Each structure stands twice: as structure tokens, then as C-alpha cells.
Amino acid sequence: MTMPTTPAERAILLEALRWKKFPVLDDGFVALVDCMGDDGSVVQAARVSYGEGTRKVSDDRQLIRYLLRHAHTTPFEMAELKFVVRVPMDCWRQWIRHRTASINEYSTRYSLAIDSMQGTHDGEWRSQAATNRQGSGELLPKSIGHRHTQLEMELQSFARRVYEERLEAGIAREQARKDLPLATYTEAYWKIDLHNLLHFLALRMDPHAQLEIRRYAETIGQQIVQPLFPLVWEAFLDYRVDAMRLTKLDREVIQRLVAQSGKRGLPASHEAFLAAQHPSWASLERSRERDECLQKLIALGLVEAGLPDVPGAPSSDPVHTSTIHPSRSQP
Numbered sequence: 577m578t579m580p581t582t583p584a585e586r587a588i589l590l591e592a593l594r595w596k597k598f599p600v601l602d603d604g605f606v607a608l609v610d611c612m613g614d615d616g617s618v619v620q621a622a623r624v625s626y627g628e629g630t631r632k633v634s635d636d637r638q639l640i641r642y643l644l645r646h647a648h649t650t651p652f653e654m655a656e657l658k659f660v661v662r663v664p665m666d667c668w669r670q671w672i673r674h675r676t677a678s679i680n681e682y683s684t685r686y687s688l689a690i691d692s693m694q695g696t697h698d699g700e701w702r703s704q705a706a707t708n709r710q711g712s713g714e715l716l717p718k719s720i721g722h723r724h725t726q727l728e729m730e731l732q733s734f735a736r737r738v739y740e741e742r743l744e745a746g747i748a749r750e751q752a753r754k755d756l757p758l759a760t761y762t763e764a765y766w767k768i769d770l771h772n773l774l775h776f777l778a779l780r781m782d783p784h785a786q787l788e789i790r791r792y793a794e795t796i797g798q799q800i801v802q803p804l805f806p807l808v809w810e811a812f813l814d815y816r817v818d819a820m821r822l823t824k825l826d827r828e829v830i831q832r833l834v835a836q837s838g839k840r841g842l843p844a845s846h847e848a849f850l851a852a853q854h855p856s857w858a859s860l861e862r863s864r865e866r867d868e869c870l871q872k873l874i875a876l877g878l879v880e881a882g883l884p885d886v887p888g889a890p891s892s893d894p895v896h897t898s899t900i901h902p903s904r905s906q907p
């Protein structure tokens with residue numbers, strides 16, 4: 577794994593990253609404007625709170641991993657990152673739900689709206705997810721997508737024409753913009769400390785987040801946070817992104833499953849899972865909590881993979897197959 581760089585190497589790395597536009601979607605980007613701190617800033621802050629004594633027993637990596645594992649969060653607030661981003665407004669609407677950042681957005685009252693709207697190629701239209709009301713399923717055939725790409729182009733160019741005609745007629749920019757599509761790009765400065773950035777990334781890199789904002793979060797994480805904070809990033813992947821939370825009910829199901837597995841061993845069948853399920857789920861034909869528990873146990877290799885042949889059991893969700901992050905689903 578990459579170890580922290582010397583101050584000189586770090587300065588070179590930072591200069592190489594600053595203002596570099598990492599493209600996202602068809603016309604968006606993220607760029608780092610400035611960064612205060614590194615892995616060492618987290619360690620330095622933590623050691624003040626831990627006192628001199630621990631300096632000998634824990635190296636930087638172990639300390640960072642300990643802090644992240646045990647949610648000692650304030651040392652991660654000692655580092656700050658400032659970005660400039662270009663994002664379609666529908667995506668930005670999700671982004672700014674994260675209240676712990678400082679934001680300054682391009683004003684379309686003051687300036688002309690950016691003349692760019694996110695376009696969708698023929699092969700990029702997604703079906704509604706069968707199992708998740710707010711997710712996407714499989715890609716639709718290009719033949720269907722083609723029509724919707726054409727309609728999108730017509731709609732976007734019509735909306736822009738109406739906007740410009742209003743401006744030419746002397747209508748105020750703040751009113752002329754009202755019918756611009758949510759696909760219109762906006763730009764903003766976004767400054768956030770490392771702790772809250774990791775929180776944002778954990779939520780928005782998750783497969784349950786919408787694909788578009790996921791692309792931004794992945795870019796920020798992999799292209800910017802990873803090189804600048806390699807030790808924090810490693811711990812973040814281990815303890816947040818690729819971790820799995822087991823509830824008390826999940827643990828009880830596992831204990832019953834193991835106890836009843838007998839000679840057959842594990843992975844158990846889906847019928848065995850249903851026999852071991854939590855009593856409060858047993859009378860329910862559909863239970864999201866049971867579905868989530870099953871997904872976790874399949875991911876752990878404790879229950880057979882594949883579609884269960886039982887009523888009320890979950891079907892596969894293609895958007896969520898890359899990694900299992902069961903703790904993230906919304907109610």
C-alpha cells in the first residue's frame with residue numbers, strides 16, 4: 577500500500593491535483609481547489625487528545641485505523657478540502673442535502689444559466705428497479721433509448737430557446753430561468769472537512785445512491801481523497817465502504833442457522849434460512865428486514881446464492897450487485 581509521502585513529495589502531489597478537472601458525466605467535473613492537512617494531521621490531532629504516552633505504541637496507520645473503527649471523528653475534522661464542481665441540478669439537489677459543507681453556487685439571477693444540459697445516450701436509459709422503489713434496474717434496449725434521447729434533445733433545445741427568447745424580451749434572468757430543465761449544469765465551490773466528506777462519500781458511493789451522484793462521489797474519493805489521504809482512505813474502505821453491519825436480529829438468525837445446520841453444513845438453503853428467521857418476520861409475506869438479512873447472509877456465504885423459490889423472498893437487483901451494502905437502504 578502507498579505510504580505517506582514526504583512534505584516535498586506531498587507538495588508536488590497537491591500541486592498536480594489542484595485545478596485538475598476530473599470529468600464526470602457528459603459535461604461535469606470535479607476539481608480540487610485547495611486542501612489543508614494530510615494523514616499526519618489526523619494523527620497529530622489525535623495524539624494531542626491521547627497525550628504523549630501512546631506515541632510509541634501506535635504508528636500512524638494503526639492509530640488512524642483505530643480512530644475510524646471506533647468513530648473517534650474529530651481528528652478527521654482537522655483536514656479540509658475545497659472543490660469546484662460542475663453538476664446537473666437534479667444531482668446537485670441531492671448533493672446539497674449534506675449540510676456540513678460550505679457552498680457558494682453560480683447565480684443564475686446574476687449570470688446567464690450555463691448553456692449545457694446533461695444528455696443521455698441511447699444506451700444509458702435505465703428501467704425502474706423491480707425491488708427498490710427509488711432505484712434503477714437493467715439498461716433499456718437502445719431501440720427504446722434512441723427515442724428518448726431524441727425527445728430529450730428536442731426538449732432541452734426548446735427549453736433553452738424559450739429561456740433565451742425571454743432574456744431577449746427583457747425578462748429578468750431570475751424569472752426567465754424558471755423552465756430550464758433539472759438537467760442544466762450548475763457550478764459551485766464546495767468546502768468540507770474530511771470527516772464529513774467521508775460521510776458524504778459513504779452515502780453517495782453506495783450502490784443505493786443514484787448513479788449520477790455516485791459517479792461524482794467515486795471521482796472525488798478515488799481521484800482526490802485516495803492519493804492525498806492514503807491511510808485514511810484504506811481505513812475508510814475497510815471499515816465503512818466494504819464493511820457490513822449486523823443487527824441483533826441478524827446475529828440471532830445466524831446463531832440459529834449455525835445451530836440447526838447439522839450434517840448438511842453451510843451454506844444453508846433458503847428454506848433453512850426461513851426456518852431460522854426472526855419470529856417477528858415469520859408471519860409477514862414481505863419483509864424488507866428479512867430480505868436485507870438474507871442478502872447479508874448470502875454475501876457471507878452462510879446461505880446459498882441464487883433466487884429463493886419461496887414467497888416473499890427478494891429478487892436480485894442488478895444495480896446493487898457489485899457490493900452488498902445492506903445497511904444503506906432507505907426505509
Ligand SMILES: Cc1cc2nc3c(=O)[nH]c(=O)nc-3n(C[C@H](O)[C@H](O)[C@H](O)COP(=O)(O)OP(=O)(O)OC[C@H]3O[C@@H](n4cnc5c(N)ncnc54)[C@H](O)[C@@H]3O)c2cc1C
Binds near residue numbers: 675784
Ligand atoms: C440513498 C439515499 C436516498 C435518499 N432518499 C431521500 C429521500 O427520498 N428524501 C429525502 O428527503 N432525502 C433523501 N436522502 C437524503 C438523506 O435523508 C440525508 O438528508 C442526506 O443523505 C444527508 O445526510 P446527513 O444528514 O447524514 O448529512 P449531513 O447533512 O452532511 O450531516 C452530517 C451529520 O451531521 C449531523 N447533522 C447535520 N445537520 C444536523 C441537524 N440539523 N440536526 C442534527 N444533526 C445534524 C447528523 O449527524 C448528520 O448525519 C437520501 C439519501 C441517500 C444517500
